[in-house]
Amino acid sequence: MISEAQMQFVFALRSHGITDARVLAAMEKTPRDVFVEGLFKDRAFENTPLPIACGQTISQPSVVAQMTQALEVTPRCKVLEIGTGSGYQAAILSHLARRVYTVERHRPLARMASRVLRDLDLGNVTVIADDGSLGLPEQAPFDRILVTAAAEDPPSSLLAQLKVGGIMVLPVGQSDTIQNLIKIVKTKDGLEYSELNSVRFVPLLEGVAADIDA
Numbered sequence: 001m002i003s004e005a006q007m008q009f010v011f012a013l014r015s016h017g018i019t020d021a022r023v024l025a026a027m028e029k030t031p032r033d034v035f036v037e038g039l040f041k042d043r044a045f046e047n048t049p050l051p052i053a054c055g056q057t058i059s060q061p062s063v064v065a066q067m068t069q070a071l072e073v074t075p076r077c078k079v080l081e082i083g084t085g086s087g088y089q090a091a092i093l094s095h096l097a098r099r100v101y102t103v104e105r106h107r108p109l110a111r112m113a114s115r116v117l118r119d120l121d122l123g124n125v126t127v128i129a130d131d132g133s134l135g136l137p138e139q140a141p142f143d144r145i146l147v148t149a150a151a152e153d154p155p156s157s158l159l160a161q162l163k164v165g166g167i168m169v170l171p172v173g174q175s176d177t178i179q180n181l182i183k184i185v186k187t188k189d190g191l192e193y194s195e196l197n198s199v200r201f202v203p204l205l206e207g208v209a210a211d212i213d214a
Ligand code: SAH
Pocket: 056, 057, 058, 059, 082, 083, 084, 085, 086, 087, 088, 089, 090, 103, 104, 105, 106, 109, 130, 131, 132, 133, 148, 149, 202, 203, 204, 205, 206, 207
């Protein structure tokens, strides 16, 4: 059953320029409240970022939708996401792709996201606790790569793990200033860049986080 809040949620996405029917359907199918804790569940269908564990955030739904739409995921795609966070973006990708690998540097977040994704029966997603700035060489190359934390420049190891014909979407810029969402298409002749819009993400940090309960 879809609640009124969920219906308004999809309506708000349309008003933010999301027109891809597959993206809208994937977002409609994905209950955002199961990816946040406690009191924040009441605000899960608002178009706002919300706090999650380890001092991180679940992104604003309209930004998740924009990034997903820009990624042009097809049912044959093998997708890599860097920055699992709550697992919400990975859940949406799992409805659109053949296979999703998602990497998170905070082990507690990776563990929680993995549990939520399993409870939702999303069997084509694998969560890996590691430093995603290095990509996931053992599963490369990927048709699509989505980075949900901001780097100063697109990491070269990620570009190397993108197939020719593949697409990568990521926020680029200093963490405390405005960042630009960038779309990169890898062609046989090189890389084609386009700028989408300004966003604000947490920084892409190196190494696995030293969480106390890890
Ligand atoms: N996609 C998430 C939100 C991302 S918040 C969601 O749907 O909820 C950005 C996440 O990137 C944070 O959880 C942060 O810990 C993670 N991150 C930052 N640097 C990273 C790195 N090098 N490797 C893996 N994850 C990283």
